[in-house]
Amino acid sequence: MRKYKCIIAGLMIFVIITGNAQTFKTFYGENKKKISEGILKDGKEEGLWKFWNKDGKLIREVEYHKGIPQGRVTYFYENGKKLNEGYVENGKKTGNYKEWFQDGTLKKEGKYENGEKNGVWKSYYINGKLKSEKKYINGKEYLQLYISAKGDTLVKNGNGKFLSKYPDGTIKAEGKYTNGQKDSLWVTYYSNGNIKSKGKYKNGIKTGNWVSYYKTGNIKSDLNYENGLNRIYYENGIISLSGNLKNGKKDGIWISKYKNGKIKKEGKYINGKKEGLHKTYFKNGNIKAEINFKEDKKNGSAKWFRKNGHPDIFGNFKNDTQEGIWTYWQTNKINGDSVTIKGNEGPYKNGKMNGIWTYWYPDGSVWKKGLFKNDKKEGEWIVYYENGQIYYKGLFKNGKEQGYWKSYYEDGKKKMSGFFKDAALDSIWTSWYPGGNKEYEIHYKNGLKHGDAFYFNSSGIKTLRETYTNGTLNGKYEVYYRDGSIKTEGYYLNGTKNGKWKEFTPAGLKLREENYIRDKRNGKSKQWYENGKLKKEAEYKNGMLNGTLSQYDKNGKLTFKAKYQNNNIIKIIKQRE
Missing domain, CATH: 2.20.110.10 (Histone H3 K4-specific methyltransferase SET7/9 N-terminal domain)
Structure with a gap:
């Protein structure tokens, strides 16, 4: 059922009939023909489901419980007759099983127990006559009875000479059964009469020399099962x-x-x-x-x-466990030529990385170096640029970044520094521009911004101040002009604007002053022109205009005044002439 659900949504149409907390669902393929239908309960198949092929022929019926086959499973020929039918319980075949020829004649019948054939199994010829009886005990097969197509009983009570033939009468297999098991010399043949295999059995087990052939007659195998x-x-x-x-x-x-x-x-x-x-x-003869x-x-x-003969991995084992120095090689193209050099190297102890490990760039310069302890990084680790300068360095404890860490630009100038606590950013982290001026300074706690965060431009002038509590904006917030003068200031509470917010010109004159509660404007709001004259004055409640709105021109003259309720004008007091 699962594979039918994976049909592209645009190519699938389904019909749903709902009732009693169950859904009867029918799926159709891209050719608009039915491909499956049944009940879904809590999104899983329940009860009898039917499946059809692309030509609309019923091919399978399965009983489900909670999305798992449980009960009868039946397969069909395209002519509508049953191919086989059995039962499943807890994912294993169980109970009666039957198989039919395409005309509906019974071909095989028996029982399963806990997923294995058990008891007597019978097979039949297409004319309905009995062909064989086999008995299964603890998963082992015993032939009890075999009757030829002509009606001759060849094996009875587990003993006799076995002979089977192809439809044209050519011998297919011949041998002997003793106590239900293959015994002595057995020969099998291809339909062209050539020998397929020849050898001896003892109590159903191959023994001694066995020879098999291809259909052409060429030898396929020459096996000695005990010695030779x-x-x-x-x-x-x-x-x-x-x-x-x-x-x-x-x-x-x-x-x-x-x-x-x-x-x-x-x-x-x-x-x-x-x-x-x-x-x-390798197939080219090179060692693998x-x-x-x-x-x-x-x-x-x-x-x-590698296939080209270059090394890939060199190491040592002790009782199937990696031990000692291991080298992993890398192949790179240099001036068009394939060159193999060390990629990384270090010691194993008891199957785990223990000791100093070194990693290299493709040009052979050291990339990084540090200590492993039982597969986990420990102590100081240093990572380098290809020119040999340190990129960053810091401490590990039990596989986690710990303590003070530093990083550098390729010319050796400091780039960033800060602290880790159990692999999480902690305390103050500072970053610098390539020119040496500070880029930012941020306080962290348990990997989250906590406290003040300051940002600067490449000239060293502060551009932004934020305040956080456990990763959420909480407290003072300030934006600055390039000269360092204040542009915007306000407060956050639990990630939302709260309290008084102000905006200023580079000269320090007010441009805007508003009050917020949880990101929504509340109370009086004022705006000014850059000449200091009042531009707009309004009253808000829950982010909407509620109260008086007044607008002025650059000379301070009132141009519009009105009363609002929930953003709607309820009265115009003054309108531009």
Whole structure:
């Protein structure tokens, strides 16, 4: 059901019928044909859902509970007849299962228990006659009865000679069953009559030498399941994999190859476990990895390479855990040539980064350097520019920035400084312009602006003052002209303008004076011309004009006066002549 919901919204139409807190929903595809329908309850499928293919044919019915298949699941052929039907409980197959031929004739039937086949399973020929009976015990299959298409009983009570054929009568498989298990020599064939596989079973398990072939007749594999040489081949005759088994376990050198005959992997095994140096290669023949093993665990030197032969990662293992110095290489283009140099390097202990680690720029100069303790940064870390000057430096504690930090411009002049507390900005942070003048000075607490924040222009003149409480504007707010004179002043309360706000000319004359409550103008509001004459006087309540509004020209003459209520004029007292 989930995949149907992912259809692009613009290409999907659905119909909803609602009732009793449930929604019956029908989805249509881009061709306007129905693709699914059923009940949604709290946004999840509930009860029986039906699904159709793009041609409008019913292909599946599923019973759901809380969006999960629970109950009957049925698949259909395009002719409308059932393909198979079973039941699901808690995500596992359970109960009776049936499968049919396309004409509706029963093909297979049995039971599932906790997701596994259990008990007797029967299969039938298309004419309805019994073909086989298999019994499943603890997940293991036992053939009890097998009847040929001609009606001959070949296996009875788990014993007998098995023979199956293709529709044209060509033998498909032949062998022996003993106590329900494959036994002795078995041969399978392709439809063209060529042998597909040949070997022996013992109690249903392959044993001894087994040989398989491609349909062309070329050898595919020559396997010895207990002891001896094992080989798998590509169809072109090149050996894909070769090595020996001893008591059913890999022993000695095992080699796998690409289809072009070049080695893909090679290494030694003892008693089924990797031992010594194991190598893998790229298809072009270049080495891909060299890793040392001891009793199937990585121990000692380990190296990885890029396809061009350049190094990628060099390191060491101890019992499958990274240990000692590890080097990670980087490949860069310099003057059009591919050059590989160290990218970063440092020690591991017990699989974790421990000790001094160094990182490099593509040109080989040091990028950053510092200490790790159990995979976490600790102590002083320094980051550099490519010219060798310090970019920034500071302390870490348990992987978090802590204490005093400084950063610098590329010419060595100070750029920024401040304090961290558990990776959060704390106390005063100061920044400087490249020329040396202060850019800002901000107080922080727990990573949030807290207290005064001052900003300056490149000449060192203050341009803005803000006051914060836990990251929210709260208190004095001032904006300054380039010469340092006050332009705007006011107050914030919990992030909103509150109280008296004023604006001034560069000469210090008032331009505006207003009162705010929670970002809305309240009370008297005045505006002045730059010559000091009153320009406008008004009364506000909750951000709207309520009361008298008076407007004046630059000479102080009244030009308009009216009474307002909630931004609406209720009386004009004076109007321009």
